[in-house]
Amino acid sequence: MIAIIDYNAGNVRSVQNALTRLGYPSAITKNETEIRAAEKVILPGVGEAGSAMRNLRNSGLDEVIPTLTQPFLGICLGLQVLCEYSEEGDTPCLGIFSNQVRKFEANEIVPHMGWNEVRAKEDELFRGLNSPSDFYFVHSYYAELSADTSATCNYILPFSAALNKGNFYATQFHPEKSSTQGTQLLLNFLRL
Secondary structure, X not given: OEEEEOOOOEOHHHHHHHHHHOOOOEEEEOOHHHHHXXXXXXXXXXXXXXXXXXXXXXXXXXXXXXXOOOOEEEEOHHHHHOOOEEOXXXXXXXXXXXXXXXXXXXXXXXXXXXXXXXXXXXXXXXOOOOOOEEEEEEEOEEEOOOOOEEEEEEEOEEEEEEEEEOOEEEEOOOXXXXXHHHHHHHHHHHOO
């Protein structure tokens, strides 16, 4: 079973629908026992970093997530809260990735919304995909580049389109909304 973490962020159902289409059973949960027992864990999200971290702290999941050992995928806001810090709401995050999350400059077209080119390093998540490949983005904040960056995108400046550290993977783009390449990326994660 795949656990989809429920922390009152948007986009949880669309991720579950994508998993169902791929034939993988999942449960939307905030129950620690279910999350620890899951084969894989996904932290999707659309929303705001401060309230997302508050919800994770209130449920105790801020302490649980860093201790998980199974393959873990953060998507969009899920990537950002796995980082060290977010400028959005001046928010200390989970610190799994060393990245700082910054706001795109206000004088540019923000949010970054639509299809954009992603260049991946050799990474299990991108197996079988061309580099570059196009993925679908919707975000106003971005994770800076770091040693954990596994794929980059350029919008205003280069930023981390994907991160990987041990069993933790994350994408700033939405694989569940990214056509065949997004489907392949999700399958790569589900087959880890």
